[in-house]
Amino acid sequence: MSGVSISHVNRTFAKEGPESTVALEDISLEIADEEFVCLVGPSGCGKTTLLRIVAGLDAANSGTVTVDGETITGPDPKRGMVFQEYSLFPWRTVLGNIAFGLEMKGETREARTRIAEEYLDLVGLVQFRNAYPFELSGGMRQRVAIARALANNPDVLLMDEPFGALDAQTRNVMQQELLEIWEKTKKTIIFVTHSVDEAVFLADRIVVLSPRPGRICDNITVDLSRPRDRTSVEFAELRRHVLNLMQQCRLVR
Amino acid sequence: MRGLPPLPARQGRDLLFMKEHWNTRKGTLLGISAIIATIILWQAVADLIVQNRFYLPSFTDVAGSFLDLVSRGTLLIDFEISLLHFAIGLGAALVTAVPLGVAMGWYRDFDRFINPIVEILRPVPPLAWIPFAIIWFGLTHESAGFVIFVGCFFPILINTYTGFKSVPRVFVEAGKVLGCTRDISLIRYIAFPSAIPSITAGIRIAMGVGWMCLVAAELFGAGGGKYGLGQKLWWYYNLHQTSNVVVYMLLLGLIGLVIDMVFRHYIEGRVERWRAGEVRT
Incomplete structure (x- = not known):
């Protein structure tokens, strides 16, 4: 039971001088429990800002975001986040990173280790439990970051271009693994990406944002069955459709 | 070909x-x-x-003086007293400069408030504090310790401050979304560990500066005027026993080197295991 409700959210960034940038304009979006939603749009369209507002790391100028009817006022472990850059704490081991949220919650050492090991197993990195982040590859680091976010058992998982820095091969593998994790944990996922291919492969629903001011341009339900085949005709058609939409959004604004 | x-x-x-x-x-x-x-x-x-043995004692003169000083047993006491002065100064600097640097690095208003004072006092050479060290503490171990404290204080302060200022924002945000939201927890669990490499670098610099201040402080009699490596260096100079002066010079250099090596070994072995993959600067 973790629907996210975004209603009439506006966000403007003040700049020097009288001008200001409108990052988000009147964004309203309903996300159902256990839904996998991808936010796509060109860079600078405010998709990351929207995600940060849901996370509580940024505040809207007006409008509200609620999760299960509860208004968001600040960061909360109920909403886990996976960042674009490497955000693992380099001074902690893999296990220490995953256990961080549990430590903040005040769990006992035994409980922390037990739960962290469960999630370590979920992302398939058991043999790296005592490694430090610098010893891991980019893909492994993001796996640990996912496990770290999930270890808090959040209602919603927010992902900000988590695979953006990975090579194409690793990226595809990670997308597949993320879907498997989602199947197992049944979290509501809001996933920001600029890759249409990624969005079509992952999402139940794709929300296309237009740039400056960031507005919701279209809302596409993806009814392809999983596992999806990137090379299938339907996949290609949907991808073309989303790409066209993005093109139109840019012209209309 | x-x-x-x-x-x-x-x-x-x-x-x-x-x-x-x-x-x-x-x-x-x-x-x-x-x-x-x-x-x-x-x-x-x-x-x-x-x-001329006064102008330039030879190697064999110095070696002979060394053996003579060892047999008289004062070398060890001098070493211990100097180490005491050093420990007082470095210890006092650690317990004051680290918390102050943390507060300045984390709380912006506090930084703005205190920064002008720091910037005015910082360029004052530590040795310029010797008169007041003696006025305030007399010719005691504490007064020598005070001069060393001044020398150690600013490198530790500045490095702690910079370390805190350069904590990557993503670490703080990751901490926040994982439930680490109070300032005190963010400092303890995120900013402090992230700043450790910078803080330890500051301590290393501080130890080098402090060791230099030690000689000067003791030389002016700040350490009680009886024992201490720097005190003895000056004492033997006044007695025109320059081969003994050279013994103390070399010892000061050697001990400074050993302190630095021990510290580096300790830090690299324990605190900085996680930094092994980074390029050292």
Whole structure:
């Protein structure tokens, strides 16, 4: 039971001088429990800002975001986040990173280790439990970051271009693994990406944002069955459709 | 071009290994031979050219003085007293400069408030504090410790401050979404560990500066005027026993080196295990 409700959210960034940038304009979006939603749009369209507002790391100028009817006022472990850059704490081991949220919650050492090991197993990195982040590859680091976010058992998982820095091969593998994790944990996922291919492969629903001011341009339900085949005709058609939409959004604004 | 036929893989590897091995040994040998050459040159210049033990005591003079001082047993006391002064100064600097640097690095308003005072006091050379060290603390261990404290304080403060200022934002945000939201927890669990490399670098610099201040402080009698490596250096100068002066000079250098090596070994072994993959600056 973790629907996210975004209603009439506006966000403007003040700049020097009288001008200001409108990052988000009147964004309203309903996300159902256990839904996998991808936010796509060109860079600078405010998709990351929207995600940060849901996370509580940024505040809207007006409008509200609620999760299960509860208004968001600040960061909360109920909403886990996976960042674009490497955000693992380099001074902690893999296990220490995953256990961080549990430590903040005040769990006992035994409980922390037990739960962290469960999630370590979920992302398939058991043999790296005592490694430090610098010893891991980019893909492994993001796996640990996912496990770290999930270890808090959040209602919603927010992902900000988590695979953006990975090579194409690793990226595809990670997308597949993320879907498997989602199947197992049944979290509501809001996933920001600029890759249409990624969005079509992952999402139940794709929300296309237009740039400056960031507005919701279209809302596409993806009814392809999983596992999806990137090379299938339907996949290609949907991808073309989303790409066209993005093109139109840019012209209309 | 008609090159040589390539070596079989194993043979090539062995050759490479031998070459590397020889390179390290060559390095050690070169170092040792440079020291020996310097000693011979020193002895020759002292004995054959200067021919004046006051102006330039020879190597054998200094070695003799060293053995003499060891047998008299004062060297150890001097060493202990100097270490005490050093510990007072460094200890006091650690317990004050680290918290102050943390507060300045984390709380912006506090930084703005205190920064002008820091910037005014920072360029004052630590040795300029000697008169007030003696006025405030008398000719005690504490007054020598105070001068060393001033020397150690600013490098630790500045490095703690910079370390806190350069905590990557994503670490703080990751901490926040994981439930670490209070300032005190963010400082303890995120900012402090992230700043440790910078803080330890500051402590290393502070130890070097403090060791220099030690000699000057003791030389002015700030340490009680009886024992201490710097005090004795000046004492033997006044007695015109320059070979003893050289013994203390070399000891001061050696102990400074050892302190630095022990600290580095400790830090690299424990605190900075996680930094092994980074490029050291």
